[in-house]
Amino acid sequence: MPRTAKPHFILAVDFGGSSTKIFYQHRSDQPQFFTMPPEAIMATEDSLEQYGRTAAGQMSQMQSQASFCWVQLLDQKGQPDESKIGAVGHLGAQIALYNTLNVAKNEKALYKLLGAVWVIQQRLIEEGYKIPDDFGVAVRCLLPSDETNFVGDFQYRVISAFEQGFMSPTGIVQPQLWSFDCKPEGLGVTRSFLWEHPEHRDAAVFMLGHRNATAVVIRGGNPKKFRTSNLGFRACLDMLDGAHGVSAERLMAVVFEARLKDDFYPYYRVTSYSDPDLKEKAGRELCQEFNKANHVYCERLKNWMDDVLSDEEFTAIVFCGGGVNAVGLLLEDYRPDLEHYFDYGIDIPDSIEVRPEYVNRLEDIYSVFEAMRAEFRFPEPDAEAAESSASSAAVAR
Helix, strand or coil, X not given: CCCCCCCCEEEEEEECXXXXXXXXXXXXXXXXXXXXXXXXXXXXXXXXXXXXXXXXXXXXXXXXXXXXXXXXXXXXXXCEEEXXXXXXXXXXXXXXXXXXXXCCHHHHHHHHHHHHHHHHHHHHHHCCCCCCCCXXXXXXXXXXXXXXXXXXXXXXXXXXXXXXXXXXXXXXXXXXXXXXXXXECCHHHHHHHHHHCCCCCCEEEXXXXXXXXXXXXXXXXXXXXXXXXXXXXXXXXXXXXXXXXXXXXXXHHHHHHHHHHCCXXXXXXHCCCCCHHHHHHHHHHHHHHHHHXXXXXXXXXXXXXXXXXXXXXXXXXXXXXXXXXXXXXXXXXXXXXXEEEECCCCCCCCCXXXXXXXXXXXXXXXXXXXXXXXXXXXXXCCHHHHHXXXXXXXXXX
């Protein structure tokens, strides 16, 4: 079948350690955003059926596509491969029952990408769009710079999966892959910064993610060197894992909520005590212990940044990523001889609904998405158009 003038939709995916973050857009509609839990675990038909029969599994299937998402690769004969079933997001977390953070992002990325494609397809169909079986899609994604050696292999697996098609909860999906590109984390913000500040030809971008901290060294107005460490914000949370019965995963949400509200109550709420006095005491102690751990983490971060910046001249440094929400104030006195830019990146339009806890966590992938939107000449974000689209979502277009 000949290609249409444009792919039916585009998507940009950040395979983050805290969540999979996805921007997408239909060719005649407004950009949209959603997230999925970061897990992607190899499953079996039996494990899917077993969980699907539980009360939680039945509830997940009723809630949304993203809550019960799995994909299965096909073999060369076009038959489902029983050894290649990936449970993604919420379903993956429920089947795994452990955090898969230590698995390389590129290893899980294929299943997460295919799962996102299926979820978007189903969302658009529900909104009334006529999506053909061989719908066209263009993909952009990010991986840590220390995994860029695997990009060639990852691209080959993506192309093969699209050519062969894959199984989903609604049957075989066989889209056309219009284009695919995978870039190192931090590149989106770096390009946005260089576009806005061409005067800083020698600078460094530090992106503080959940699992990794990434540095992009700019020389002569171009990104020249990438460095990745395991000093993502998770390194701070791990110092407190289990304190007062609070896991590192739960603490992450609490830390950002407490920072937004400037209140210790979120710590109080998640402690494991039922007695109000003990609960308040534990909440205040947890808040104090986090502040201490945050200072220790920040010193480790500064030591790593010193190493990145050593032996070279710079005029500016950029701090971005979700970790800035917690450590930004502690970095304000770092290298006062250089210009500081915090929370840098393309502003996300109000027409795209983003929860407060995702502040500063989306600049990189949205910068990539915005470049992609312009490349394919998809409609620009517009608040009035988004509101009008939402009001007529049930009308077939």
